[in-house]
Amino acid sequence: MSSNSISTIAIPNLHRLVFENGITLIIVENQAADIISGRFFLKNAGTIVEKPEQAGVSQLVSAVITKGTKNLSALEIADKIESIGAGLGADTSTDYFSLSLKTVSADFPPMLKLLGEIMRSPTFPESEVELERKLTLQGIRSQKEQPFNVAFDQLRQQMYPNHPYGVSVLGTETSVANLSRADLQQYHQTYFRPDNLVISLSGRITKEQATDLISQVFGDWQKPNQPCPPVQITSPIPNPSQAEIIQDTQQSIVMLGYLGTKVNLQDYPVLKLISTYLGNGLSSRLFVELREKRGLAYDVSAFFPTRLDTAPFITYMGTAPTNTEIAIEGLSKEVERLTKETLTEEELQGAKNKLLGQYALGKQTNGEIAQTFGWYETLGLGVEFDQTFQATIPPITPERAKEVANRYLSQPYVSLVKPEA
Structure with a gap:
């Protein structure tokens, strides 16, 4: 072959x-x-x-x-x-x-x-x-x-x-x-x-x-004559809603979801940086403001996965049932702040250092290396995306972060799970 x-x-x-x-x-x-x-x-x-x-x-x-x-x-x-x-x-x-x-x-x-x-x-x-x-x-x-x-x-x-x-x-x-x-x-x-x-x-x-x-x-594996069936889906259209489930639980779970972007579009690295700033680790904005300062959260974080199609940008909090409404307000305000206020250079630089540092640590073993390059190739990005992604992070400005936040993080979907009142 x-x-x-x-x-x-x-x-x-x-x-x-x-x-x-x-x-x-x-x-x-x-x-x-x-x-x-x-x-x-x-x-x-x-x-x-x-x-x-x-x-x-x-x-x-x-x-x-x-x-x-x-x-x-x-x-x-x-x-x-x-x-x-x-x-x-x-x-x-x-x-x-x-x-x-x-x-x-x-x-x-x-x-x-x-x-x-x-x-x-x-x-x-x-x-x-x-x-x-x-x-x-x-x-x-x-x-x-x-x-x-x-x-x-x-x-x-x-x-x-x-x-x-x-x-x-x-x-x-x-x-x-x-x-x-x-x-x-x-x-x-x-x-x-x-x-x-x-x-x-x-x-x-x-x-x-x-x-x-x-x-x-x-080497002797022959490809079929007919092409592989293409992925045929329609990307979701924003239509924010609120839903709740009453469950026998000791805490309330509050989730806010926003439709983000695909991995191959230019706003993807900016949303990755914003999610790192908001909810990645003990120094993140959500953890410091809502758990450390206000004592609202058992657990609080944000994540934005890498997806071939439009990925969800999600913030969530586990809190005492009596704090459910305050938790919704707190999460909403912290995300909304990104659309109204411009982050300082120091705030953004801290998030950049964290994102790039964790990215580098995610490629230490042979398994992680094989996963990274194969994954990028599979998503149609090519192995060079490993370098181009890292290169896109340092130039992101506070103004650019605010612009992207306004584009995606204005109207949340709200999902609640809580015990009976």
Whole structure:
């Protein structure tokens, strides 16, 4: 299997190649430890491609795909992995499906062969599908007993009606109960194909070694004649609302949600910086003002995840039931402050230092490195986004932050979970 190397990447020891059958291979040569970590991403997969009636199929595939192949039983697969202390697993997210692999370098070739067999010829045994379906249903029911998850699920439904982001990655009780082995097989047949695969490796391996090994395992995998189905969704339109659920709980959960932006748009890094300033850590604005100074919060934070489509910008607080209305007011005012007042250079610089410092710390292990570069490639950003994202943070001005806050953070969706009065 021949490949084309793309050498426009100015990152030391990083290589990106595209094979004839469409596989994209990223290699980061890191000789520091005798370990190789791999991430195997399937683009145009994950929950973003699920129909409402099949919500949760990606998660169920990830739970069952390692439980049997044409040649190996679940027990035999587990024995091969555990006998050498390796790690091999599958996972799904909103925007992709992935498998992971971690071994010492000497064991990487046989483990890669095993992973290739799992990816290409899983059998999805009926008994394993039924077991994992029951476990998933238990997980969904368990989440309904946790106030934070209840509030977040309600907020998702408010913000993303008729959109895959509006449903938990686990799916719903109704959809999961109706999933069949045939649904898993159809998902696998549709999205597991070489031209939909991004392989990201980091560790004690050279470009030549990686290319040869991937060729041996995946070289005869032919891409289908028909193209991979495109992601077909309509981005949500802002329509703020307030909803509440009465639950037997000792605290109230208050969540404010705002429709943010996609990862490939220019306002994305600014919203990342704002969320860091507002709710990241013990020095964040929300923690200092609402917990330390006013004693309102058991827990308070903000987050803005990276998404292929429009991502939610969320602030939340856990508080005493008697403080529910004050909590809503406090959260709202702190976000509203960003739209009315211009942050000082010192405030913004502190957030920049925190964001870039945590970003750097998130790429210390081979697994984290493989995840970062493979994820960016999977989202269509390219591995160079690792550098371009970091370069966009220092030039952000207080005026720019205020402008972006006004664009996105004016009208919140409100989700409440509280006990009876």
